[in-house]
Amino acid sequence: MSRKPMVRPGGRSARVQEAVHTAVRELQAEVGRPELTVPLVAARAGVTPSTIYRRWGDLQELLSDVAVEHLRPDAPPQDHGDLSADLRSWSEQFIEEMGSPIGRAYLRDALLGDPDGDNAARCSAYAAEQIDVVLARAAERGEEVPDVESVLDRVVAPMMYRILFRPGGLTTAYARRLVQEVLDSLDASR
Template sequence: MIERQPVRRPGGRSARVRTAVHTAVTELLAEKALEEVTIAAVAERSGVHQTTLYRRWGTMSALVDDVVNEVLSRGSPVPDTGSLRGDLTAFAVKAAADLATPMGAVYLRAVAVGIGAPEDAQDGAHSGLLAREEQLQGMLDRATARGETAPTVLDLLEVVLAPMYFRLLMFRVPPDEQQARTLVDRLLRLAEPM
């Protein structure tokens, strides 16, 4: 007798649930203050039972992380222009443009609030941000393989992204293309061998 393997349907029920939940989270974050967006509110808006949300994501923080990771991977792939300067500039300019959108600011606030949440240490939330770090490391590794002197991911985060995030979170002033280019120039100067 041949043992039957379960049939996996790409785009099946699991994908529909994820899409409905992501849509609900995005809509709720656009309408309400972050602390008002709860698993119960997402369940009601999406039509997906709370137990499914808890089983799949565990916490609101992990759910927001999943939504942000999806937005990043779909809308902001890590560039490969053939040069470190080109890659960093394209990445920084796109990040600035994303942050300048109304939802960019909302997502950034949601992630920033969720990062120190005690439950995150237990449920592995923010794995999407770790995946993004690996993608950025891949971009830097390509540059090194081409013989270019690449900064570290930490330098990229501290010199390019952190100032844009800080400016938006603290002063509610979105970054622009010129700031992104200036920060990339600063990063590349720091990465130059002494």
Template sequence: MHAAARALQAERGRHEITVPLVAARAGVTASTVYRRWGDLTELLADVAAERLRPETPPVDTGSLRGDLAAYCEQYLEEMSSPAGRAFLRDLVASCGDDRPACRCDLYIREQIGVIVERAARRGEPTPGVGEIVEGVMAPMMYRILFVADPVDLADARRLVDALLARGGGQPRG
């Protein structure tokens, strides 16, 4: 089902995709889609969540600042693209408990957790994962979703630098 939905997304605009079209492409009946996902929004959100699941750990640059900046720049670049924005809109449209958007929050927190743990092992002061999500990821997401101007990758580094300059974090060991 995911492969069928992804193929149709590559071929058509979002407004042209329907449950019967996805079902036909996947070789199943539309009722199969409705039973599993309920509606097209849920299916597309599930497809988006799987696309956003990280396949590798974040890059290890040797420092908290470098790791966070690299992760945030990559995230910003991917999610501010037209395809990334469409995925995020599908996720937001499906918000609710235990929905695909919640899985994406988990993926982000897991990746940031890896970065924080690495920094802690090096003895660097580290902000908490929640502090990074609120201070860096949330403002980036706002820009991606609601600001029409193109997003500048330097914004990611600026947000990371601002968080770390505020003295966020404690030495961990």
């Protein structure tokens, strides 16, 4: 049975979520992921194991929820003054963070505890929101911009494939090449 964690809950629910998420992150750093158990997390968070089981279902779904929350961007993309620089900067940061061993572990956790695909959709929405900010800024400056789906398909999707299945060659040069290709296709369509 799949439990769906509440998104940005308020009140006591928010305090429980924060305490449990904090406990998971601290325990992962202290004892390592293989040693995590629901009772260990519950004790650290100051809740009963049944609270965790009721809310998350099992340890894998809890780890998935923690991973998705970690993958949520905490700030809008930097504004470098033009579309090319903004997309390059965003894609380089994305490939560095998601391609790191920690980033790949969070991605695996996010997807493993997500039988319905909701977490994958949330992670995709995070990327789309960030790209939308970059494209909206460029459009406000009068630049011609591709649509969000084109950037997702031609920049994010290839990077994610490499991150998950072929992590060799994950360089900022690769990210820059993908960005240049989507921008070149924009120029070619004029």
